[in-house]
Every structure is written in structure tokens, then in C-alpha cells.
Amino acid sequence: MRSIRAAATGAVMLSLALAASACGGGSSTGGGSDDSPKELTYWASNQGAGIEIDKKVLQPELDKFEKQTGIKVKLEVVPWSDLLNRILTATTSGQGPDVLNIGNTWSASLQATGALLPWDAKNFDRIGGRDRFVDSALGSTGADGQDPAAVPLYSMAYALYYNKQMFADAGIDGPPATWDELVAAGKKLSKDGKWGLGAEGSNPAENVHHAFVFAEQHGADFFTDDGRADFTGDGTVAAVKQYVDLMAKDEIIAPGNAEYAQNQSVSDFAKGRTGMLLWQSASANLKSQGMSEDAYGIAPVPVQSGTPGAGKQVNSMVAGINLAVFKNSDNLDGATEFVKFMTSDAEQRILNTAYSSIPPVEAAQEDPAFASPANAVLRDTLAKSAVALPQVPDESQFETAVGTAIKELFADAAAGRAVTTDSVKAALTKAQQQMPKK
Structure with missing residues (x-):
């Protein structure tokens, strides 16, 4: 959820972002650099009851990713009151992260800036394929007829x-x-x-x-x-x-x-x-x-x-969080590897369990953890009676x-x-x- 001030500022800045054709992220203050290919910066949205709770959920998984790949992820959990404003500032200034969470309702707006990496068939193949994701989640990743601007991370209803x-x-x-x-x-x-x-x-x-x-x-x-x-x-x-x-x-x-x-x-x-x-x-x-x-x-x-x-x-509405990559990141390979990790079956089970959300990855949904009465209501809603906000x-x-x-x-x-x-x-x-x- 976002505050009035941040959202109002965001609306103005989005116009600037569109006019500037969006520089993207991956700068010296955010993403990895040629001198540091083993480092990524990640802006996560505040999903829990507080930022410290998000850090407790995410940091062990980021440590796991570093152990597997040798790539260190610098985490910043950004409050919803600041997130859209921060993202739009990054699209115009070039001072942004390599990887970031976005509210899925923003997908088409941010896609229009040109700042985010398009997820074409080749990029989807690098993370295991587009067909791993449920259709309702993919429906909130960008405008119809265009390659998605982001990949589903958490699905909610x-x-x-x-x-x-x-x-x-x-x-x-x-x-x-x-x-x-x-x-x-x-x-x-x-x-x-x-x-x-x-x-x-x-x-x-x-x-x-x-x-x-x-x-x-x-x-x-x-x-x-x-x-x-x-x-x-x-x-x-x-x-x-x-x-x-x-x-x-x-x-x-x-x-x-x-x-x-x-x-x-x-x-x-x-x-x-x-x-x-x-x-x-x-x-x-x-x-x-x-x-x-x-x-x-x-x-x-x-x-x-x-x-x-x-x-x-x-x-x-089809609620949820998508994972995006600034396309001018100096470490696109590492960023893509991180998206693959975060959307893997195993991590989807861990993260969506922690946040009481539904995995947008079909295989992860089969876990018994998502068969509780509460999750059954959410899954049924997403499958039968939820609609994406206008893309x-x-x-x-x-x-x-x-x-x-x-x-x-x-x-x-x-x-x-x-x-x-x-x-x-x-x-x-x-x-x-x-x-x-x-």
C-alpha cells in the first residue's frame, strides 16, 4: 500500500519517466558494476508487518543464494509509501538496483518507461520457461501483446x-x-x-x-x-x-x-x-x-x-508482487540467476509460506502447505473470480x-x-x- 504523497509524486514522475525513455538501473549507487560482478542490489517490497520481519524472511534465502552462486545480494526493504516514487526516480536517474519488486498493478506503467528488462522467450528459458507460471499471474505482468516487464513472485487475492x-x-x-x-x-x-x-x-x-x-x-x-x-x-x-x-x-x-x-x-x-x-x-x-x-x-x-x-x-483483483530487472544493470547474468533462484520451486514454497501468499509457480502450489482452508479460498478466488487491473x-x-x-x-x-x-x-x-x- 502506498501513501498519498508518494503516489501523487509518482504520477508526476511517471510522465517524466515516459518522456525520458527511462535510463534504467544498475548504477554505482544501486546495481552491480563491472568491477563487482559478484554483487547485486535488490529492492524488496515490505510484505510483512514490518521491515525487520521482511529482513528475517529474506536474508537467509539471500545467504543461500550467495552460497550457491558466489553472488552477494545487498538487500533493501522499501516501504510501500516510498516504493513507486523510488522506482520512478531510478528510471529517470539511472541510480537504481539490479533487481526489484514491483506491485503487479504497476507492470504496464513501468513497462512503458522502457527501463525494465523484457521477459521474452529467451529470458524465460533462462529461468525454466514461461509455462511454469500460472496464467492469472502472467496476466498482470504488462500490456497485452508485449513481452512481460516482470516475472510473478507472490500471488495474492x-x-x-x-x-x-x-x-x-x-x-x-x-x-x-x-x-x-x-x-x-x-x-x-x-x-x-x-x-x-x-x-x-x-x-x-x-x-x-x-x-x-x-x-x-x-x-x-x-x-x-x-x-x-x-x-x-x-x-x-x-x-x-x-x-x-x-x-x-x-x-x-x-x-x-x-x-x-x-x-x-x-x-x-x-x-x-x-x-x-x-x-x-x-x-x-x-x-x-x-x-x-x-x-x-x-x-x-x-x-x-x-x-x-x-x-x-x-x-x-489479481493481487501480487512481480520481480523485475533494470535492463541496463551491469550484471544482467547475475540478476537473471537471482530471478531464477527466487522463482524456483523450492524458494517459492519457502517465501509464499512465510507471507501467506500463493505461489504463482504451478509446481510449488502442489505443496500441502498451500492446501489450508485459508489458502484454498485464495487459490479458488484467483482461479475463478479475480480479474487483473487494467494493464x-x-x-x-x-x-x-x-x-x-x-x-x-x-x-x-x-x-x-x-x-x-x-x-x-x-x-x-x-x-x-x-x-x-x-
């Missing part, structure tokens, strides 16, 4: 986490399957200083992810077939309003959540302050905050009616503009100002005006 004891105390028999049921459950849970549902109202990425799912359920999209922004259609307006109304009208989200941006809603859920949470692969995060797996259940994200599935029954060059600006518009609507709701169809449409009109002109 949104799910509904619910507090079993709070449900029992409120007389709720089981997890809601529709939004009407979720609102009804949320009202029963919202009492005595506790709330039905947590949200990250000040987090643009989280806002966009949920708005995208609601839009899909309304049969709408934020982009036309030719890639033009279209934020103000009836379906998209209704989708955004339905999401914000969980606070504004239904009153099952605490007004203070309008200011949340960095995992606070996960912490509230872990501490029993909220009864439900919509989150990507949250089990490891909850465990690190002391919540027992027995204390919560996991179910598919609700839909408008019926059960999740194809078409309008989409209930998650268009302007996706990064879309996240910034629409995510910020929703943040402002949540602020209105928290302050007691009316959130109406007209005010939602006005906010989305303003967001669309911030998009690059076609």
Missing part, C-alpha cells in the same frame, strides 16, 4: 476475514456472501466501541482495488477498450458510492478509518476492535500481531448476489487520481458531509481530468 467470537456474540451464523448480508452483519457488530468493518480510507491503492472490484460487479470499468480513462459512467459512480457508503450511509466503518493508510485496519482487526476485514492474504500479518489462526475465519469477498464466479461476480500505461496515474478522490470522499463521510451520487461523480470527474490526454 482479497478475502473477507471475520472474528469468530465477535460473530458468535452478535448471533451471526456465518460469513456474509453478499454486500447486503455484510452490511447487516456489520450493523450487529458496530456497538460498544467496536465496528463492523475496517478500511484504509487514506490509502489510494486500497481504495482503487476495492472500487475496481465494485465496478466489475456493476458491469463497469474505469477504462475503455482502447485504453482511455472513463471514470464517470453510471456503473463506476455507483461502485465508488457503494464502497464509501459502508462508512457514509451504512455506518459500519469507523469515521477514524478515513485517516488509515498503513495497516491500521489490520491491527484493529487483530486486536478485536473490528469484526471484519477485507485484505490481501492477511494471515501472516495477523499472526505477527498476535492473532491466532483459530480466532478468525476466512471467506470469499461478498458479491452483489449469489456466489463469486465469472463475469459480474468478480470479487478480487494500461496510465494505470499508475489511475491509482493516484481515483484513489485520492475516494480518500477525499471518505474524509467527507467522516466529517458528516453528505456523500451523494452527484458528489461522487464530481470527485471522479476531477480525477479523470488529471489523467494524461489521449
Whole structure:
């Protein structure tokens, strides 16, 4: 998840990156050099509850890679609030790492800068072949018709986490399957200083992810077939309003959540302050905050009616992390070897187990560790009812503009100002005006 400031800066810098044709990475401050072919710099995204947790997960694996290859990997775990901004700075300055994690929704935007190594058939063959990866993960690696800009590393999906004891105390028999049921459950849970549902109202990425799912359920999209922004259609307006109304009208989200941006809603859920949470692969995060797996259940994200599935029954975006290489790295061979290592069957089992994510490598998914009830929900969602965010060059600006518009609507709701169809449409009109002109 990324902060407003970082995402807004990123949108401006992406335009600069596109204009500069992207210099790439692998500089004296980041990647390996001709004098140091046995060294790589790796920017990892913050996947755990804190940066130190990521270091504990990753460093033993990097040490293992060094022992196998003789290549030392210098690790930096970059917070989500800084990651996109750091990457875009690297594409224009040439001061970047050799290998880096990217949010898979950024793939097409970063691909358009020209900074990242294209994963053509030859490069895929060097890491064991393209057919090792599941199709849904490959669908979020860049624009259609182009070689992927990155390789899938962790696959995730949104799910509904619910507090079993709070449900029992409120007389709720089981997890809601529709939004009407979720609102009804949320009202029963919202009492005595506790709330039905947590949200990250000040987090643009989280806002966009949920708005995208609601839009899909309304049969709408934020982009036309030719890639033009279209934020103000009836379906998209209704989708955004339905999401914000969980606070504004239904009153099952605490007004203070309008200011949340960095995992606070996960912490509230872990501490029993909220009864439900919509989150990507949250089990490891909850465990690190002391919540027992027995204390919560996991179910598919609700839909408008019926059960999740194809078409309008989409209930998650295809979430995940991709692994990319700056194409002007001075150590492309070492960087490719590192990608091969990180996406090997063995490492995929280790890393995705640590982060409660799903391996995008088919063979690794067969491990019994990924057959738990929680993982079964995520795997089923990715296979049947998840859709990739638009793989268009302007996706990064879309996240910034629409995510910020929703943040402002949540602020209105928290302050007691009316959130109406007209005010939602006005906010989305303003967001669309911030998009690059076609």
C-alpha cells in the first residue's frame, strides 16, 4: 500500500519517466558494476508487518543464494509509501538496483518507461520457461501483446476475514456472501466501541482495488477498450458510492478509518476492535500481531448476489508482487540467476509460506502447505473470480487520481458531509481530468 504523497509524486514522475525513455538501473549507487560482478542490489517490497520481519524472511534465502552462486545480494526493504516514487526516480536517474519488486498493478506503467528488462522467450528459458507460471499471474505482468516487464513472485487475492467470537456474540451464523448480508452483519457488530468493518480510507491503492472490484460487479470499468480513462459512467459512480457508503450511509466503518493508510485496519482487526476485514492474504500479518489462526475465519469477498464466479461476480483483483530487472544493470547474468533462484520451486514454497501468499509457480502450489482452508479460498478466488487491473500505461496515474478522490470522499463521510451520487461523480470527474490526454 502506498501513501498519498508518494503516489501523487509518482504520477508526476511517471510522465517524466515516459518522456525520458527511462535510463534504467544498475548504477554505482544501486546495481552491480563491472568491477563487482559478484554483487547485486535488490529492492524488496515490505510484505510483512514490518521491515525487520521482511529482513528475517529474506536474508537467509539471500545467504543461500550467495552460497550457491558466489553472488552477494545487498538487500533493501522499501516501504510501500516510498516504493513507486523510488522506482520512478531510478528510471529517470539511472541510480537504481539490479533487481526489484514491483506491485503487479504497476507492470504496464513501468513497462512503458522502457527501463525494465523484457521477459521474452529467451529470458524465460533462462529461468525454466514461461509455462511454469500460472496464467492469472502472467496476466498482470504488462500490456497485452508485449513481452512481460516482470516475472510473478507472490500471488495474492482479497478475502473477507471475520472474528469468530465477535460473530458468535452478535448471533451471526456465518460469513456474509453478499454486500447486503455484510452490511447487516456489520450493523450487529458496530456497538460498544467496536465496528463492523475496517478500511484504509487514506490509502489510494486500497481504495482503487476495492472500487475496481465494485465496478466489475456493476458491469463497469474505469477504462475503455482502447485504453482511455472513463471514470464517470453510471456503473463506476455507483461502485465508488457503494464502497464509501459502508462508512457514509451504512455506518459500519469507523469515521477514524478515513485517516488509515498503513495497516491500521489490520491491527484493529487483530486486536478485536473490528469484526471484519477485507485484505490481501492477511494471515501472516495477523499472526505477527498476535492473532491466532483459530480466532478468525476466512471467506470469499461478498458479491452483489449469489456466489463469486465469472463475469459480474468478480470479487478480487489479481493481487501480487512481480520481480523485475533494470535492463541496463551491469550484471544482467547475475540478476537473471537471482530471478531464477527466487522463482524456483523450492524458494517459492519457502517465501509464499512465510507471507501467506500463493505461489504463482504451478509446481510449488502442489505443496500441502498451500492446501489450508485459508489458502484454498485464495487459490479458488484467483482461479475463478479475480480479474487483473487494467494493464494500461496510465494505470499508475489511475491509482493516484481515483484513489485520492475516494480518500477525499471518505474524509467527507467522516466529517458528516453528505456523500451523494452527484458528489461522487464530481470527485471522479476531477480525477479523470488529471489523467494524461489521449
